Amino acid sequence: MEMLIGGGIAALTIYAAANWQTNDKKKIVHVFNNLDYKVKDQSPALIKTYKTDVYTTYTYNVPYGLVDDPKLQVLEKVLNRPVKISFTNQKLHIKVYQQKLNKEYPYNVFASKGHWSIPIGMSQDGIIYHDFEQIPHMIVSGSTTWGKTVFMRMFMTHLIENNPDGVEFYILDLKGRLAFNRYRNLKQVKAIVGDHKESAKVLKMVKRDIKKDIDYLLSIDAENAKEGNIKTRKFIIIDEAGELKPEKSMSDEDREYARDCQSVMSYIARVAGQVGYKMIFGTQYPTKEVLDPQIKANAIARVAFRLATSVQSGVAIDQPGAEKLEYKGRAIYKTVDEHLVQTPFISKEEIWERIGRYNNVSPTNETTAERRTDIVEL
Template sequence: MILEIASSVAMSGVLAYTFLDKNGTTEASKIQRIANNCGLHVREDGKQRTIHLLRRKRHSWGVEYVYRIPLGLAFADVQNKKQHIEDGLNHRRGLFDITLTDIKTLRLRGDINEQIKRLLNGPKHRKEVLMDYDGTLRIRIYREPLPEIVPYDDGTIGKCSGWMVCVGESREGTVYHDFDKIPHLIVAGTTRYGKSVFLKNVITTLIGTQPDVVCFTLLDLKGGLAFNRYSNVRQVKKVAKNVDESLEALREIHTEIQRRQAEFLAKGYEDIKEARMKQRHFIIVDEAAELASQGEPDTKTKKKKIECEQIIAEIARIAGGLGYRLLFATQYPTANTLPRQVKQNCDARLCFRIQTDTASQVVLDENGAESLPLIRGRALYRTDRMLLVQTPFIENDFIDKTIGPHIVIKPRKELPKKDGHSAKETPSAGSYSLVIEET
């Protein structure tokens, strides 16, 4: 009995020491140690200095720590070490990693040693780290992860007004993108991590909220499969499946842009808002790398791709004020596949997990997307700041329910004549086509 009491008292002393170090929290001092060990330090007056804790604040979601960055270091230096800090805070637990929250779960009437073993060996959520800088370094440590699935339902559409679409859930609440405030958006990410699903979110939302004033041109360079279910929706002008069809669609758009630009000039309109035109035309390019001319060996195909690139760049550069909206999506973001003029004129980027820090730099101008967890739909959304989001997952059944009332029967496109008769295209699976038999 005496030994048990002594053991409990000693253990309580250890736990108190664990939590109450010289900075008031083990986690804070650990962050400083990690920062120092991974090179975030300078020498000043003969002393080595690293980030210095100013204050901390506890929240229901975790803890926010505020540090002073020593002169000679920048926020970008710390941001580049974010993964080191997050991994360090999530290494396998030891006795000195027990927190006050853990201590509160202990029951003195029970076996303290056994309870501590369960704490150390039991499951633990991975802590997530977010950083920003406002003159001081703010590091937020979230105890619980973002949800891995955010369902897309009637409520999602119901909360979208105007030209807004739901980007996803962040630590700060639901995030929306307003295409009237930021006309163009770059979307990047490795296949199967949410890029195409997000594009379908956009199309479905706008068909649901703006059915009479939205239209789409969809360039699906993966053979048309991703957007096939939209091919007979009345708001969709065209679904292009290859380079030739994409060039044809882009030429039509270019002609429209020139016509509208001439009209605005003649009437003295500055932009589509002043012209009081309600319609918006969305050009969505999925798998844009297939239109990249760089490295194309075939001269004829290369010329077509160059023209495609030129028209897309013009859409990004001048067509926003004329009512055109560009979503440029690729899973292989490089300087060749993401044209400079497109990037410069797209003030919003949504980046899912990608393979390298170089690709992250191409899309976001900083690292981070390569370190996203292996969770479908997890992405970084950047406008004037960066947010970690979990994008909504939309079921095909919900898409079909939403777009069903807008399906129209479109006549088939005639193929070149054979033996004096016009051949008809074979309908794709699940499509709605009108077949007119010749007599």
């Protein structure tokens, strides 16, 4: 089990590290003693120290019966540096980094890995990437203004730059289309909608396309998009998916559209990943009601920016921590492993400089859902 310590443990600060002049090994021993981190008279014993220019790892033999303890998170305050703690095979590993993450990293420092990989951000151990071919669906959560939408626009830009003729976007911007409307005429954007009715139309259209692609793969005895030589990948971006949760306050018509949306999103999560469809489910307010169990079970990639409470963090990434993130753009990225990252920052101006050449239609006031003439009529 591994604990990422992002900063800010208010409940338990033992020493003011800046005024305590001793080495890290002695400080760690003092923390063990003050936390009573031992079994009877047996305490962890240091067996190995491994040092690089970036970090130092202290490895301890731990007495049987002693496991990792959340209280050890106080080490970051004590050492006044980032710390990552892991516990495997009765060994406690305390990795102490020399420097803290910067509060911002510009997009241009993140080299492209091509294909369907995107940069997630800079971690203490270097740049972290996500490969949508390996893990097709992703949940992105975060309170307003903390970086969720900037992150979505960043990876959209990255995918267009690397696959200009092989990527399509279907964007459900449930904040009135304001966040993505300026990209509506990019040739890679097939639809941008902002209400329940249009969202249901677009999702039903996507579902129909999925079924056609499945039929094609069956006809050639292929198991997935790669094996079937399907070149295009289709990304369904839902920004503020909580708006698609049926509510009593909705009109009967909108509530029915919301149910349709929920049904298709669950279908995409269950069925479409290996067919070439990738869903990014974004929400400001992750709750059990908003996150359909099928979506959560199949979207095992999670990016959590600052959330309001540990309960929301628990729903988003199955553990507390996102409520303690201190800076805009700082996030926890979790799949099988877990990383604290500072996500790439890209301005609206730079986005347009990079992908504006694909803006092949004069701006209009039309809803871009109308660009697909075969959208299902409700």
